[in-house]
Amino acid sequence: MIVEKVSYRSFGIVTKEDLPFHCPPKDASKWNMHPKVFLSFDEKGRANCPYCGTNYRLEQ
Numbered sequence: 351m352i353v354e355k356v357s358y359r360s361f362g363i364v365t366k367e368d369l370p371f372h373c374p375p376k377d378a379s380k381w382n383m384h385p386k387v388f389l390s391f392d393e394k395g396r397a398n399c400p401y402c403g404t405n406y407r408l409e410q
Contacts, residue, residue: 361405364391371406373399 364371372388384401391397395408 360402361407363409364397364406365409371397373402373404373406 362375370388372386374383374386387399387401389397389399389406391406391408397406398404399406
């Protein structure tokens, strides 16, 4: 999973190997975590974390 910072928003690209996917991701630092939430992707392959607002999309 790749996370990039664009202006004030973060987004990540999720591979099929990362599914089922949750935020924060497995490799996130432990000190600054919100509760783990599993995300569902829409028909366009997009998901948004309700806690931190990070946008994720499935790799094509």
